Amino acid sequence: VNETAALEWIRNLSSKTHQNRMLLQGIGDDCAILRPRPDEDLVFTTDFVLEERHFERESHTAAEIGHKALARSLSDLAAMGSEPVFCTVSLAIPPQLAGRWLKDFYKGLMALAAEYKLMLAGGDLARFGKVVADVMCCGRVPRGTAMLRSAAKLGDGIYVTGQLGASAHGFVTRRGPAWARHKRPSPRITTGIALRRLGVRACMDLSDGLSLDLKRLCFASKVSAEIDSALPMARGASLDEALHGGEDYELLFTVPKSSAIPQDADGLPLTRIGTIARGPAGRVRLDGRELRPQGFDHFA
């Protein structure tokens, strides 16, 4: 396999899938070119997926890794309540993976992209000892409506989508729906858009565990949080997995006392888990006692 052939294959795949009319130029030039719409803001995020850090090649297929690489970035778009526009994919792989593995990676990624009409508009391809993928996603929202970590207010109810702890539980058991969820996370794009349309202003995605991520939201909003242990938990998951397990990719959001919120959005249950309270910025209490984050620290 040579690089030119691999790039040509990726370019063809991209041209055969969803085309976004905002993109004047996709793969094939030095840059992708986007013509923005006048009444929208654009949001950008980028996330790594690294061999032996985020997956093992023995337990994840190439298609699953492609799916996961995109899902991590899409989850950030979901947190802002944005509609996906395009992605760029930087992929480094050992040369022996430049044939079928490479194609399966892109097929897995593009299958998820197609669900959200996301266009593959560029990237980089390189040879390396381990698999490294870095996916940048761009989304769009009506001006001034992007949901923020910093918008939680005193008295807001704290909510999560779906169930917590599935990914961490699956990582331990390596079987059943929890393992499937770990391997193929679902970014909450349509739920995020629904929440934004309901008027939700404060939101983030749960990538590093509720205890750490809620602390971050509180820190950004300069508030404290009181939550209770009656959390919506994935089947089989422990309270520890629900509190501290990463990679659930559910949404964490807050809602003013005065606002009504439905019981579900886009088929996903919305569960109140606590209240934004007075207190030092970033403090989180569980059943009245301080909750220390045990989420993921990459350098710990």
Add this chain to the structure above:
Amino acid sequence: VNETAALEWIRNLSSKTHQNRMLLQGIGDDCAILRPRPDEDLVFTTDFVLEERHFERESHTAAEIGHKALARSLSDLAAMGSEPVFCTVSLAIPPQLAGRWLKDFYKGLMALAAEYKLMLAGGDLARFGKVVADVMCCGRVPRGTAMLRSAAKLGDGIYVTGQLGASAHGFVTRRGPAWARHKRPSPRITTGIALRRLGVRACMDLSDGLSLDLKRLCFASKVSAEIDSALPMARGASLDEALHGGEDYELLFTVPKSSAIPQDADGLPLTRIGTIARGPAGRVRLDGRELRPQGFDHFA
């Protein structure tokens, strides 16, 4: 060093340097938020810098690697004739580099960013066995004016900026100005903007060597090229280094017969090296004989 402290340090560095008013939100939320200007297109590019592929940690300082990681992406913005707006930086490093090395990497990167008023608006940070950096850059151009690989026309003159072969020559000799140029490439941002303002429509950057990159430009424009061997060569560089050496990051562009082009732009000489000619798409001839690309193939 823990991750939270490292991220906080990066965020502080970003907030102390150039702020772009188009960015409503930089580092600190799930996504960066950009409010585009109504009369401009946006361009996007992303490039890897990988340990043992693009540099050795023994011969490059952390600041040089940070500089190079950004320079590669900025060179793509230059090729479109765009003004830099913001970048995101995904960086994976061994844990023992999470202190001073990490800071020096960002200082080197931000020093180059400051030259072009580029804002650091987000990214990712992870632990990994080798250094991996992936930098995404966003630039802006007046609507419909981005220079393209696909815009070369029959009869156009073919030009390059600066001198060729310095980077390849420096890589061999490991000393003098050529080695400095290899380690600290200068993206041709201001020259690219000047060329766009002169009305140049066809341009790309020279990252993989003239022989391969000119072939790509000709292929994208469905034309052939005739060049001669009287190339503007860097001091000490051989014709082979000028033709096939990568990482020069000069600009390759074409100009209609009828247009006048100055002898230099922004202090950089502009040299005519040949003519866009009739013939099969992608064919390049040197002094009348077919020139085979020997540029970089990552999987060769």
